[in-house]
Amino acid sequence: MNALLGAAVAALVAAGLVPAVRRLAVRVGAVDLPGGRKIHAQPTPRWGGLAVVAGFGVGLAAWALLGGPPAWDRLLVPLVGGAAVFAAGLRDDVRPLAPGPKFAAQTLAALWALAFGWGFQQISLFGTTWTLPPALAALLTVLWIVGVTNAFNLVDGLDGLAAGVGLISAIGMAAVFALLGDTDNAAVLLVFAGALLGFLPFNFHPAKIFLGDSGSLVVGYVLAVSALGGSRRGASALAVGVPLLAFGVPILDTLLAMGRRFLGAWAESGGPGRPLVDRLRAARRMFEADRDHVHHRLLAQGLTHRGAVLTLYAVATTGVVLALLSVLARYRNVGLVLVALGVSVYVGLRQLGYRNPLELRAAQLLAWYEQRGLPRRFFWSVVDVALASAAYWGAFLIKFEGGVWRPEWSVYARGFPAVLALQVGVFALFGLQRTVWRATNVGDALRWALATLVAASVGAAAAMALEDRAGQATFFLLDGLLLLVLGLGVRSAYRVLAYLAQADDPRARPVLLYGAGHGGRLVLRELRQNPAWRMRAVGFVDDDPRLWGSEVNGLKVLGPSSRVAEFMARTGATAVVVTTDKIPVARVEGLRARLPEVAIGWLRLRWEPLVLEPAPRSEAARADR
Template identity: 30%
Template sequence: MPYQLYKGMVNNILHELLLPFIVSFSGALLGTYVVRQAAVKLKWISVPREERWNTRYVALMGGIAVFVSFVITALVFQPLEYQAVGLGAVMMFSAGFWDDRMEMKPIAKFLIQFLAASILIGMGYTLSSSWPFWLAIPLTYLWVIGVTNAFNLLDNMDGLAAGIAVIAALVFGGLAFKLSMPSVAVIAFTLAGASAGFLVFNYNPAKIFMGDCGSLFIGYMLAALPLMLEPALTEINPASILPVLIAVTILPIFDTTLVTFVRIFKGRSPSQGGSDHSSHRLVFSGLSEKTAVNTLYMIAAFFGGIVLLFYPSYTPLFYILLTLGLVGLAFFGAYLSRLDVYEEQKLSTLESMVDSIPDYVKRKVQLGTIFVDITLIIVSFTLAHFIRFEMWSFEVEEAVIQVLPGIIVLKILLLAGFGLYKSVWQYAGMADLMRLFLATFWGSLLAGGYAWGYMGGYMSVSVFAIDWFLFMFMLASSRFAFKGLRRLFALPTNGGKNVLLYGAGDAGWLALSEIRQNPDLHLDPVGFIDDSPYKQKGKVQGLRVLGSYHRLKAICEEHDVDEVLICIRDLSEDKKEMVKYMCTKSEVTCKEFLPVFSEVESEDEKSSKERSYSFEYQESA
């Protein structure tokens, strides 16, 4: 590449992307500091309420700094060619400001959102100009109003909404740059910079909240940006615009969908406030607020990353990874929905209906699982071809379409034949994993034979080897998803007594599993001690072996241990006495974990023993 051309490209990137980001970031950073000082003096303060997550008095109206910084930066760098978008942004900010100060009625807020969306549509900004107007216009209304409100609902924990706004705006900006739409890229990076400047003050522990004036404005801009990209996206493929939009704004969509469905299922109003969003559920499962927010950041970054990396250059690979991500997100949402965050004893009408279905009927109905398996079969087989040939051509697509229906039937029948639709995967073990291994191996082997015979010789045998590894991994991930998530989120502490486990063997592993999966014990494991030199500094289920028996007293002091739990079945009595003595010296409780099998006695046996005890007591008396 000639030096002058390279220099020109660098200058373009600097001017079109980095400079607007830096200016808006600096403006929002300074503006947020000023607004926070003013909010304290004017008593614009968020007061803790029962239905809200926040329990502190925090300054409000940080959205003013985001909006002002965005507008000034956009005026400096951006020609006035998107007046309709700017007018809608002003309307959203004004409605949010009014709602923050005087609590606007929901119907009035909706009408303003409807009007802002109408202005966009009237200026020609719709989801796809190639779709019939009777489809494109209603979907555009749904998109703009839906994303605006979804982002507003996402503003429920320190740093969450602002961080997701930075990620989504950067993705839209990068996509605009790839599609040679520099004006849209400037607007997107300006929004990202303004949100990032505010995030410095809003990240946990937050010193200021953005309020509705910020969340409605940012949500509206995130909905409007892809409409500005619509001409380029439609030119590539009119059908691909929705998957791209869903991928970039996946977090607000996911959170709103989860909250809405669970509230309806629980017999609650979808519009009422509450601490039942995805971020709250992650904290309820045991994560800290920072870790919960960072987890959601990573999910948004994954979906945004596949857009930037693979769209539109590798569109088939983008669809494959998007499908995998959505399947994983569905399992993640199903896990979060099972967490009981409402603490209600009474079942709703829908819950009662589901609860009344007999268990044998529930076990027989495997339609959801079969649908997921069919999706994974398609994804793994398609991805295997992409990996093998490092491209996607008409010949490859034609071959895949011809043999895929037969392969789906073969593999589903094999999975059923190996009993994979009968196992209770929440408690699956090595035997289930082995059956899964054999089912996927024979499935790919027979699929290869079928494809070879059907097409008179297939393109590549190695495709089926790759397909086997991919399908086995995906199927195992789907089957062990709930068990894995349960173990993963059981790692954090639950605020109970600090317990040190003596013995990093089978009994110690069993004790740790019980402690983590039974919050009613109110125990927080801090680590293991074990006398084996091979286990020193190792880990069991992520928990460190802190040392040997000889360091018991020092470890108890270092980690503020309240209780030592002996988890060695054949520990000598002398060793037990020494452990108890050292615990007494350290003022630490000592207990023993004994997994035992007790024989269940009949009523006749119990009454017989009672008569015997009564007779012996009388004799001794």
């Protein structure tokens, strides 16, 4: 009840201060002018964060006076850390601040929370809990706080979006903490939700005032540290599943934006022959603004300004509901919920016009894969060291159910260098570093499998000789399996990316391939791998009824040539490509006669007979006889 009164006070204070804050913002020049990539048409004051922060502070004070928190650090962490990012945001709203100082303020605020013990301690997922080493826990804590803080800043692109999503997330996380019995964190989040609720009517479209960086950064920071605060009382699963669901909209939008900008700049910075350092400068583009966020995509789909915002409210609410359900299920299903949500996100992004999530064009990744910044043998040697290390310690985590700091750890750590050296040496003996893996085939895969078997066996023998671990066959079996899967995955990556890049250009002309035999497969492969043809196969046509309805190299055999007109209307094809000489010319001409308006042509690969003549003998050879 006291927390609800504090939330009411926060809402009243925030709403009451908005008119005064608007006048103050206009006086100091904290006004967002229309133009460029901006959507609004009228100059709008920015300093809405000042009203939210004031309401939050007064609401917390009211809650404390009414019998508030037993531990004052529950207030000190969000207030003092929030003040740091708030100050940076205020300055940025008046005059743009360089990314460096903004990130410095956010990092200091994250370290402040870390100093009070607010951070990752354990990670629970799929029913397993991992205790993190202190250094890794600190790093993840800083990355989490800075990342979520910026996520809410980036999502603040439509009237009421960041404030509304923040309100939904705050209420959802407050409910989570209430279910877990952490009433202090629940109360802090309720008061913060009250401040956002009081501000939101002035920020909803058409906005009278913007949240600004002074507000969006504070929203992200308070929510990020509040989620971490629960881990101090045993709510370790909050470190992974629940906040990811509750903060899903801004986190997803941030990942999409940063990935899209970086890969776009990487592709534009030059071909694979450019120096690696020049290509890495593309990372700067991740922080440049654009008009390709999720909310922009919704507007492009024809939604109104309010419609786009309400749609994202609904998505955020869905994430919060899933988070609550995962808590009620005691986190057992939170991992499965994340997987299911990931599939749903993929489908949704396709509907929004993202050809691939993050628009990770396979062609761009192929150029990245082909980068020649290091000699091939040295590069693959480094990769093999990383793979062998990952397999070894991955097997350890699986065997001991995620326990990192266990008594057995020191035993496995002592044997690790010898196992690593022997396994990488086996790979070198098999010549794996010399192989051109872009041309990998079944034989190369079998050679990797054999090398993995030998490497795992040699590593097991060495480890057992160094330590009395004769009963740890399960560990070395896991090590070998992980090494096999990781190695095949990495070394087949080029072929996988090449396959994904085959149909990467939707602007290519859609065509039907006439003939699904060997010639058809060769033509299909040529069209997919050679973009110069500017053709995209959308189906096979073949007169063999045994092939109808089947798939050849992932392309469906639609039916006989007598139904070409029907198939073209169904698939949108604009031409027919004949792929083999085995199709009688008369049948092709009959097809032309029936469909005079359709372009029909031949594209076939021929094998010319080759007669090898004996090589002429040299004069020296004749003289020897």
